[in-house]
Amino acid sequence: MVSSSPPLSFLVLLPLLAALGCLGPWFAKQRDPEGRLCRAWSLFVSGITLALALAIGKAGMSEPNVLLSVSESRAWIPSLGIFFNLTLDGLSLPFVLLTCAVSLAVLAWSDKPKEAGPGWYSIILLAQSAVTGAFLATDLVLFYCFYEAMLLPVLAAMALWGGPRRLQAALKFLLFTVTGSVLMLLAILYLGWKGLQMLNDHGAEVAFAFDVTTLSTIDMLGSTQQLVLGLAFLAAFAVKTPIVPLHGWLPDTYREAPHGIVAFTAALLGKVGLYGIIRFMYPLFPFFMRDAAWALAALGAIGVVYGAMIALVQRDVRSMLAYSSISHLGFCVLGVAAATEMAVTGAVFQAVSHGLITAALFLVFGRIIDREGARDFDSFGGLAASIPVGAFFLMVFSLAAVALPLTSSFVGEFLIILGAWGEFPQWTALALVGVVLGAVYTLTAYLRTMFGPARQGAGTHAAGDISGPEVVVLGALAAAVISLGIFPAGVLNTISPAVEVQLAGLTEIQGGAARAQLDLSKEQPSAGQPDGRGGAEDQGV
Amino acid sequence: MESGDLRLSLVVLAPVVGSVASYLWGRRAPKMAGVVASAAVLISFICSLMLWSGARGGETFSAALSSWISYGGISLPIELYFDSLSAVMCLVVTGVGFLIHVYSAGYMAKDAGVARFFAYLNLFVAAMLILVLGKTLPVIFIGWEGVGLCSYLLIGFWFTDTEYAKAGRKAFVMNRIGDVGFLVAMAVLYTACGTLDVVELGRADVLARLSPALALVAGLALFVAATGKSAQIPLFTWLPDAMAGPTPVSALIHAATMVTAGIYLMGRVHGVVELDPLVPAVIMWVALATAAVAATTALVQNDIKKVLAYSTVSQLGFMFLAVAAGQYAVALCHVVTHAFFKACLFLSAGSVIHGCHHEQDMRKMGGLLRHMPVTAICYGASTLAIAGVCPFAGYYSKHAILSAIAGVSNPLLVGAAPWISYCATAIAVCTAVYMARSFIMTFLGSYRGSGHPHEAPAVMTVPVGILGVLSVVGGFLLVHPIESFVVGPLPATSLPQEAGGVVSLIVGSLPGIFGIALAAYLGMAAPREAEAARRWLAPLGRVFERKYYFDEALNFLFVAPIKRVSRVVYRAVDQSIVEGGAGAIGSVTQAVGELACRITTGQVATYVLLMFLAAAALFSVFSQVR
Amino acid sequence: MSFMGFLLSAMALAAGVGVVWSRNPLYSAFCLIVNLLSMAGLYSVLDAHFLAVAQVVVYAGAIMVLVLFVLMLLNLKAESGRKLGVVRPLAAFAIGSWIVATAYPSVVDNFKKVSIHELQENLWRSEGTVRAIGEELYGRYIVQFELSSLVLLIGIVGAVMLSKRKQPAIGPRPGGLGGKA
């Protein structure tokens, strides 16, 4: 664990310090009533963090598709083998950049809950630092701490400034997530304890008992142990992602939280679950992932159709978006379950693009809800004439959500379909049905909001069309979605080698010797050899 | 980027730039929108012409716009590929497209959103060109969904009317269902053959990797994609509703270009389609059914645009008949000639509607020959062309299709070939009848509408005139040269030889002439027989009227159940199981808590007894331990 | 177990049953006094002469007198008519017999292992005298001895505070420990 330049931990500390700064006396209510100074300060710091992340990514990735890996290690509780290990590799870089971008967008978005003073900015910065930490940590205990820390700012914001039924929603959100993560904590402790034992037997001088890379090298777990521990980890990540049966908390949270926070949660919290599966579960529990792949893919595909169908009949904008998130993430789960290098790379790419798109959708719909003063579709309609800029951006992001080619979500979805078809043709086909339903509910939502006879908007506080900083925010997000859609090669080149490293354990036990000699040189002049195990013979549909 | 690549990428990039420019410029000077947009399409047309001259010598061009999804194991760049097949399609799209752009400059002049209109129209042409020039299936898919998007935007152009917006949504969703087929085909082909390159998929050794089951799946999936886009049964009900859009849109998208994308796709990957003989058989029967249904429905339509819409669906059925018979070049020729006369029909219908102050119902028209001579002549020429009367364009391609059906070599279809060709001829007669009926109701007799119709301005009549000429000349000038020109990418056409000379020409155009005569007789000469025929055919008429109740059937089979099931799933699964589950856990813990409280009775004796019991238990445990 | 020991044990047990069984608290008080005296006898049999005398003085003399005094003060007659119900006594008796049944055998077989001390039996025969107890108390247990005086002090102060008649209004409700009646 070579400790490179210190900035890696700055990515976590900078927003943290800024958040504490925001609470300082100099930003007190009377000195800075609208919080303009505090907003500038938090924007400044968040901008620097984004720049820093880009710099580190660029520095680490000197030549193309070499495995980028910048890491930093400090002793935290050495006696127990717990270390402050942060690693930025091809897998976590896109997610870290997504976190910085979305936090910057949410901070820059001007309409925050009226009664939220500087606390609003500090909460978002806290959440950003926790999520960044979660994406960087490779020490299981450290990851667990960030995984829990992520929850608190969102919870606080929701409970303080949420909608009418915010307390029940906050409580349900807390209980769902904590029960899941407590199971994971037990599994982590068991792993660490066993790891400590094994390492001491081998007389390792520095016992990284909780570090995922060290743990994955010493395969100490029998297949039943892997099953139990795998299920514990899966419980935590399934609640977070969310995978269908455990999504109870999502509609309430997305309905009650204030716009900025729900954009942040929808864009990032779900991704940590997915990232966790790839980062921790593949290397640590290869047997479990191989056996559970079928069930996971099934849940993913069912999630796509289930989410789409329910989004179809929702009258409340926010719950429609919530169920559409479940549907989109179901697709990523299918990709992750297929565990081929292409499907997982596609899933990571789709997760990042979904983050950008959902954040934008929630912000735009947030502005429309404020403008209309109501949440349900029946009171919307005919807004295209009165807010043309809003209509344009909503159209761009709705089409991106429907995975139109040349948008980033098509690239992700296409890779998942190609990668997962080899493994689970039936589940991929089911997921495709969900995609059609996706087109139906997204366009219905757009039609009921924007088209129809022109109306000025019934909201008492008509917030006017999208202008000023919002146009910059939405423009940046739209530019990111389109450019990732047309030129995704660079990002895919960073993700793919890192994903291959994560899947090494799994491919080893599956392919055995045959896998080793199959060199990845391209037999086909134009397209690569399909990575899935499926040769032509076991393809039966 | 040597000259070939530059011109090729210019073909596609010109409309894209044109779209943005016409929107920005058009907002300030509405007049300029039409000019910029038409100029952009003209540039593409000229570049296509230059490339076409190169392609005639068998040369192919390719240009890579972006290394799209190429990393580690896979490389799928956005690459354009110009060979003879895409040359023909390019010329049709840009040529007819340019004429329609000029026409719509006049048609949409007074509309408020003219800048937005031309932006979408240019974007559509760009998407269609990407579709036609794509080297790999994903690039074709980009164009495929791009045209779907533009047709959604253009159909719902006047979005203040919810009905029009719903029609746009219907079109997009039905296209989307077809696109799922496209995605499935791509997934199967990639996983099995390892490549998605169009040229690769033509090679026998690559196709050999497909197991028979997969070949069937891939072939049918491709056909599902084609039905979604080219409006075959069951995914055709969106086309008549798409008439909600402005008429130039119908002309460009729903007559000349987008709807023919399905046939182009079949031609492009004909290797996969022909692998399993069952696929062409399915195509044949579906195409025949579609042609029959559409032709009969068109008989009783009174809205001029609806008649043309159903006739398009019917003609597309004809093209797919040629595809099923394995004669892709013949289908392509019919695409070309159909583009000419159908675009001319739609544009002249547009002029009529423009003239009669947006009146679309033919019963309120009539006798427009006097008021709109040029439009009437062009409409008449195209009617004769579509009916397949000898010198006109329709004859050559439609006759080739009929003979292709007769000479089909597919084992599954050889038996039924004679019956299919009889049906096709009957449908050809039916086409002639409804087209002549529409001509008679609109242009002959006395004017039944209010106000007084006026001839369309020059900017509209000139393109209609050019298309009229093309639909007359296009037949004998272009059909045979095209068939020989596209031999490379498409298999050579082998039609059964029939005797040359004037006799075969007359015999060939008999169905057309007979149809026109029948319509003339019923329409003008004998109103009483027409009335009797209508009463006798009344029940059948209502069936045709309601499009064989396809709309209601689709609604009943798919849309309503999905909505009902979704509501049930939402209430049953989501509310009761998922939410209920969480709630249940809460109430169970509360109940257990209450039970535990019962023990504190307040009586000292109870507590002492419990202590005593505990002591006894502990005592007996420890006494065993030692 | 000498004859005298046997006799005294029997008396003690009989008195014990008497305490538990008798209806009138006065009778159970007298039975308890008999029990205490027979215990004193047993102590002397086991050569704990000082304790026998202390038992008589402290227990029989002081504590029982106090109990009788309280009984008179509250002039309690026989228990009120309500029958005690069947479940609780049965349960208590069952548990008691269960304890005796399990504890006694284990005590017996342990005793067999611990019999090596007989030898010193005659060595300290007179050990139970006041001198020996005194040396012990003021020798090894001096600290505990002083602390016990503290316990007694607390006992006295407690008793005085609790039985004061007119409580100043320090309690939450007027009139001291309010109750249902």
Place this chain on the structure above:
Amino acid sequence: MTSMVAYIGVSLVLFTLGAIGVCIRRNAIVVFMCIEMMLNAVNLAFVAFSKLQGNLDGQVAVFFVMVIAAAESAVGLAIIISVFRSIVSVETTDAAQLKW
């Protein structure tokens, strides 16, 4: 030495009798007396073991038990009297306010 066991047996029975008494009787004072009896049973066991072990620790323990018993009876009876003064009954079943 087997005779010593008998005394332990007696103390055990006495202790159990006391415990049963505490459980059964409703009158607070009788309960109090049963507790005294249990204490005495324990004292008996102490003395028996003291004789058996041959040292005086047992007897000193009994001495301290007596001290505690004295203090306890003082306070106990005071409590019983003040309870009686507030609810005019010494039945344990009547003093049942501390209930869920």
